[in-house]
Amino acid sequence: MGEKEEVKLGTWYSPVVLRAKIALRLKSVEYDYVEEELFGSKSELLLKSNPVYKKVPVLIHNNKPVCESLNIVEYIDETWNSTGPSILPSHPHDRALARFWSAFVDDKWFPALMAAMVAKSEEAKAKGMEDVEEGLLQLEDAFITLSNGKSFFSGEAIGFVDICLGSFLVFLKAREKLTKEKIIDESKIPSLYRWANRFLSDEKVKKVLPEIDKVAKLIREFEDRAQSVSSTS
Amino acid sequence: MGEKEEVKLGTWYSPVVLRAKIALRLKSVEYDYVEEELFGSKSELLLKSNPVYKKVPVLIHNNKPVCESLNIVEYIDETWNSTGPSILPSHPHDRALARFWSAFVDDKWFPALMAAMVAKSEEAKAKGMEDVEEGLLQLEDAFITLSNGKSFFSGEAIGFVDICLGSFLVFLKAREKLTKEKIIDESKIPSLYRWANRFLSDEKVKKVLPEIDKVAKLIREFEDRAQSVSSTS
Incomplete structure (x- = not known):
């Protein structure tokens, strides 16, 4: 290999x-x-x-x-199908659900978050954040159905949807630090909230996660650059 | 089953x-x-x-x-993995390429076509059609590399990218009929042009294709409805 x-x-x-x-x-x-x-x-x-x-x-x-x-x-x-746990589930229907919800994260939920973040008016920003919250409620339901009481989206091990959605968690935490606005909110999406904590404390995941503070600093830098571009154009 | x-x-x-x-x-x-x-x-x-x-x-x-x-x-x-030919290739790298180019069709090429079709100004329409043509040139190159002299994107049988891109051919033919504008143009994308003819004359595919004339009529109907909405709003 x-x-x-x-x-x-x-x-x-x-x-x-x-x-x-x-x-x-x-x-x-x-x-x-x-x-x-x-x-x-x-x-x-x-x-x-x-x-x-x-x-x-x-x-x-x-x-x-x-x-x-x-x-x-x-x-x-x-x-590496014989090394480590399978990332996609084995049954075709479970695989289809994993691909469906991952595509949902990338095609629907994340674009809504981006739209909210770059929105110029308060009104557009509020509308964007509504879509983000609506998407998280749908993901909360999906988690409850798919995980069926287990720790992750497709069982006791981290799989496809976990990686897909979990990859945004540091970014969300960094944004929460900057804005003091909760996105992964325990009172609204309790199952996803607990899932997020499990994901972020996984030993293998922890080894490759970027630091929240460093990401927060970078978000500020991006925003400053965007600001300086828009004020000079 | x-x-x-x-x-x-x-x-x-x-x-x-x-x-x-x-x-x-x-x-x-x-x-x-x-x-x-x-x-x-x-x-x-x-x-x-x-x-x-x-x-x-x-x-x-x-x-x-x-x-x-x-x-x-x-x-x-x-x-139905033991019935009929495999739709995805067997090697992981070939599978990754098939998924990559199919996503390209859906996420990049087709949205450009839609943008061109609904564009209000001639300028926006021309820009949209440029993107469509550019995408087809990229797909022509991809076809030449992936098919490696065979009939379809991943060999002698119809596979994943063939189904993905081929599903739009009747729609494109119907549009060509209406506008007299060539999209699958033999002089620009000769390999894709021949591939399209092979795809559309496949016996199994032919059985489920909608009629070009009926689709052309429907495109007209959609356009008329869009027109009447925009003129009343």
Whole structure:
């Protein structure tokens, strides 16, 4: 398998890069990690490996790049299928549900959060946060149904939806620190709240999580840059 | 497997519904098909089966709904894994490429086409069509690399990317008829042009394709409705 030849391209704070890191960690795969510059121009390796989107994460395995974070997680699960726990459940219907809810996080819930964060007016921001909360209530219900009393979305081990949604938790915690606004709110989504604490205290996950304070500092930096762009344009 | 108990919800013209029909046909699975009303209110079965998006297609198998067209195709491939040809390739890297390019069609190429179609100004329309053409050139390159001289994206049999992109061909042909504007243009994307002809003349695919003329008529009807809404609002 050439497990020492892995190269993973990423940026340290990125939730989607974190997904690949968690999946590799769960499968106990050793890899070389190449940090992509945050504000500089994109590296040649990135442009060559992901010419369509020019985005991290990219997993390079046996000299072949794999792009898009959930695609990478499925690739890791299928390639190291006898190492570590399965990330996707085994039954086709459970797999379909895991893919459905992960796509929901990426296509519906996260875009709502982004929209709320960049909204210019208070009204647009409030509407965006309503969508975010509505999405979390749907995810709370999904968690209750899918986990069926177990610790994670598809059983007692961290799986596909856990990685997908869990990858945003540090970012959310950092944002909560900055704004004092609760997003993963125990009173509204108690099951997800407990799930989030379990996810963030998992030993393998903890090893690759970025620090909340560092992420909070970066969010401020991004906001300042956006501010200075909008005030000069 | 209860293969007579299938219920599939759809609308006859829909490209994404066609994906599920083609996959079931490739696997020789018999099913009951329930047509969802086109302009009426959504059926109770649909609202109950896909409460998140309230959209077709929905595949109901063993009384459990599966939603989202590519998710349904993967479910069909995994459930009837010993019937008919595999829809996803077997090697993890080929699977990752198939998922990557299918997501490209749905997340990048098709939204560009929709944007071009609904654009109000000639300028926005021209910009949209540029993105559509650029996407087709990328897909042409992907086809050449992935097919490696074979008939379809992942070999001699119709697979995941073929179903994903091929599901739009009738719609594109219908639009070409209406506007006389070529989209699958032999002079620009010769490999995709020949691939499209092969896909549309496949015996199993032909059995479930909607008629081009009927789809063209429906596009006109949609446009007229949009027109009358915009002129009364």
